[in-house]
Amino acid sequence: MMPKDRFKWLKITMLVITIGVVLLYLLACLVPFVAPTTFLPIALAGLAFPGLFVLYFLLLIYWFFKKRKLAIVLSLLFLLGTQQFLAMIGMRFFAGEFEMVKKEGSIRVLNWNVFRWDEQNKKARGGITNRLNMMDVVQMQEADVLCLQEFFEPYDYTYFESNLKELEKRGYPYQRFFASSSVVNGKYKYGMAILSRYPIVATDTIDFEKGVHSEGILWADVQVNDKTIRVYSFHLESFRLGKQSIIARNEQAGNWGNTRNNASKLKNAYALRGQQVEILKNEVAKSPFPVILCGNLGDLPTSYSYFKVSNKLNDAFLEKGSGLGRSFRFVAPTLRVDYVFTDKRFAVEQFYMPDVNYSDHYPQVVDVKLK
Structure with missing residues (x-):
């Protein structure tokens, strides 16, 4: 093949790749407006948005040197993804270190899956877990309110100790625990917890009727001096691809187990999460008090679920965080699935994610203040 022919085929190949990437990118731009149940490919494109963004940017550079007019058209289309990009990246690169001493009037919230x-690793480690190390991490943050998902509480202390009692000893006497599931005839319960240094004056729960990998919604009205705020802890449906847990897959060098049904799992997770998002949004709208939402959304900030929940709210990470804000430790560096949202009556003062590896998620620490 002559050099001229090779150049021609390279140009055609790059053009085909560009068209494919642009089409997928434009699909991803529709994510805030189209529910996954309406057209699943849009949701999947949103899931791939971080990679599409990078590919698109590289193609822009290529066509800038090869065909300037085409590069201008591509640049204009590229701007359609601004909303997703701004939801994905925290811009506070020079915010300074997190100050452990709270400002007067601040409320510190810790959110952690x-x-x-x-406890799942206790047997494998000969009776040893990171439980007390995790408790130490919680105590060191000196938070006023804790929002915890995948919380475990035993009601038979033969092998496991009470986590609620341990946290009470560490300064959290006001507690609400919502057990979304239980095993061994109710001896061991799992779900969500809100714990506080301030009095909890009211509480309620919303159970999701469907969803194996979701825990529902727990809210508590917390009396902070002469003000009442409503704090939500939520855990929506997760993808959970493959049979094994994410940690097991990670420790076995990427063995993803049985992936035959992963496509249907994605579809089902999106369908369930779409319903759960509507429930969460409606519950938050009912609150008579300023709200703080903490939890595991189970999806990226480039998703329909994120835009649905975050509408008219502050995203604490975007307000005071930097970079991609990865909250799930495995699989990919873009997996920010844990969030702290506040309504506009709060000012977000600080955001911090301690780099601890005891859970498959990182904790988030946020200082807020009522305006």
Whole structure:
């Protein structure tokens, strides 16, 4: 093949790749407006948005040197993804270190998916877990309110100790625990918890009737001096691809187990999460008090679920965080699935994610203040 022919085929190949990437990118731009149940490919394109964004940017550079007019058209289309990009990246790169001493009037909230306090690994480690290490991490943050998902509480203390009692000893006397599931005839319960240094004056729960990998919604009205705020802890449906847990797959060098049904799992998770998002949004709208939402959304900030929940709210990470804000430790560096949202009556003062590896999620620490 002559050099001229090779150049021609390279140009055609790059053009075909560009068309494919642009089409997928434009699909991803529709994510905030189209529910996954309406057209699943849009949701999947949103899931791939971080990679599409990088590919698109590289193609822009290529066509800038090869065909300037085409690069201008591509640049205009590229701007359609601004909303997703701004939801994905925290811009506070020079915010300075997190100050452990709170400002006067600040409320500190810790949000953490605690992975059942590592109790699943106790037997494999000969009776040793990271439970007390995790408790130490919680105590060190000196938070006023804790929102914890995948919380584990035993009601038979033969092998496991009470986590609620341990946290009470560490300064959290006001507690609400919502057990969304139980095993061994109710001896061991799992779900969500809200714990506080301030009095909890009211509480309620919303159970999701469907969803194996979701825990529902727990809210508590917390009396902070002369003000009442409503705090939500939620855990929506997760993807959970493959039979094994994410941690097991990670420790076995990427063995993803049986992936035959992963496509249907994605579809089902999106369908369930779409219903759950509507429930969460409606519950938050009913609140007579300023709200703080903490939890595991089970999806990226480039998703329909994210835009649905975050509408008219502050995303604490975007307000005071930097970079991609990865909250799930495995699989990909873009997996920000844990969030702290506040309504506009709060000012977000600080955001911090301690780099601890005791759970499959990182904790999030946020300082807020009522305006």
